[in-house]
Amino acid sequence: MNMIQAINSALDVMMERDAQVVVMGEDVGYFGGVFRATAGLQQKYGKNRVFDTPITECGIIGVAVGMGAYGLRPVPEIQFADYIYPALDQLVSEAARLRYRSAGEFIAPMTVRSPFGGGIFGGQTHSQSPEGIFTHVSGVKTVIPATPYDAKGLLIAAIEDNDPTIFFEPKRIYNGPFDGHYDTPAKSWAGHPDAQVPAGYYRIPLGQARTVRAGEALTILCYGTMVHVVENTVAAMGLDAEIVDLRTLVPLDIEAIEASVKKTGRCLIVHEATRTSGFGAELSALVQERCFYHLEAPIERVTGFDTPYPHSLEWAYFPGPVRIREAIAKIMKD
């Protein structure tokens, strides 16, 4: 399965298992979503459970809060993560805080699916990585899969979770892993070991990182599309690096991070989102607080720049192999 099929399969499995699960969003019903992630679900489960919505993100999330309070388990789709900002108040002030402010009387057990990230020539409104905004918010979980297998298992866990969860889907790798070289032909998930996705139910608990590759030279913390870019770059360098795919940013697998950095003594953080106040800053602070006496070199970050996401200069902006290689060289020099 590719990642879209894996996500579709997770939704199918959960709609089959739990009559309270409903799927909603712009174009998700009859058409099955602009990325086809919800294809066939309306035909199978009916319009009361899978339906198209008006184009109002604040309305979609607000309505999902009410549905969650009623007792449903809504899975709203925001068509592109760039469009999540109109819904920000409903997510930040309402969904994320409903349990706290009502001391558990009301909850908003929703899973907001949204394709995110760059690398598709999407320009400034189809390329952003807003995960840092949500990791800053108390009461919402943030999940980012990097493989079809993880996408299905994590999405099932997110839907079963009683807290509101933002599920960011790295759309650059929907159809195949991406090694960071934009000028080489696109790859497919076919034959990839992480694309072996069981048809039935399985879950990957939120808060457990995945060691993509064990190594001794340095630790690279990454998630989403960057897992594949990092993996390919490290392989090309012939470096014995340990690559940790965080999978969920909140809750964060701090034990895996700590164990890896203490073992290698060096740490690189790679993400697509802009640098200042990005999640890499939090990771860097955590590593510094917990692993300072084990560090043999300063922690480095390779991230998007603090500019809006560009169109024609996308590959200068994207934290690709060139920049990752330079950062690794800098860390290994000390």
Place this chain on the structure above:
Amino acid sequence: MSDRTESGASEGVAGRNLPTLELHVPEPKFRPGDSVDFSHFDIPAADATARPDEAVQPAQIRDLAYGLIRVLDEDGGAVGQWNPNLPPETLLRMLRAMALTRAFDARMFRAQRQGKTSFYMKSTGEEAVSIGAALALARDDMCFPSYRQQGILIARDWPIIDMMNQIYSNTGDRLKGRQLPIMYSAREAGFFSISGNLTTQYPQAVGWAMASAAKGDTRIAATWCGEGSTAEGDFHSACTFASVYRAPVIMNIVNNQWAISSFSGFAGAEATTFAARAVGYGIAGLRVDGNDVLAVYAATRWAADRARSNAGPTLIEHFTYRVEGHSTSDDPSAYRSAEESSLWPLGDPIARLKQHCIRLGIWDEERHAAMDKELAEMVRDAAREAEKNGILGHGLHHPMESLFEDVFEEMPWHLKEQQQQMLDEWKAAGL
């Protein structure tokens, strides 16, 4: 455009044969010191408005969005097609709930002034909006209120001591002292957790109603916002959803004329009515005398029956007046005429229902005075009882570690660490 750049803003259109543009900034009719004249108000007779069938198409009742549904006339009679013909016990129950709401407000306002809590908001003059609606809805319909519908809880016989515990943020506060006073939550009373962000409850109510419909339930939802916050995007998103899915929801706009110091003109009142917002969405829109509890009851009942028969949502504008300040932090004498509240042409909702009950021969001034006294004592006793659980800032509150509970269903490691760190720091400081 080059000539504009060269001529500069002050010379503007010199030499161009065009009228200059003007920005209209609304201004209320009366400011502090002004004498008030409400004679421009168009108040239809109480029996003037016809009551259509609940299943009517919205396009056929557009005039109701521009009129004013009334039942109680100037002499205390209940007249016209909207008269709900309620039995005496219901009328007296309404009267008592409105009076209790006012007594509760008076006591809690005083408690704030005495430093027992941080904040309070009265609903004086608007009691009919909440009480009339609450009695017209079923007990298990879900209400998504704004911050001035404490009357719903009172009408649903929710213990006032529980409300007071919330206001005092004390050990008895079911919300563990996390919410600003009056931002209640009472799931058992069908009362959704109140947000401080305006109109966010509107799409939530629509979502709840849609869920109820999708599950084949029989319960409906109702929500309230002020006229000022109809300007929020959530309001319009909610109207779109409600219209598209014909959600079984009642959307109430409490037009009390003032959003803190901004008069209703800043939400668009000079251009049209708030009930007329419904017209563009194809939603049934009713404009109601919000100081006439029988009219509020009748309109809500009409909308509830409409929702229950799958005929769709209703938007109701309750035309009323905010007699008191916006909150304990507000001073209305700084921005509006002191005469406004006393000269409000639609009167006081409690006085109007009292007059009606007296005219029916089921009530008199003596009984009313006795009820007021009894309610004041009841509220005072409840407040004393609640104060035993603590008042704000005087040490009786939920345990410190509860600060970290309910952020997530299960506490993750970073919150556990922060919780432990806080406890250790307090302990090290000898506290």
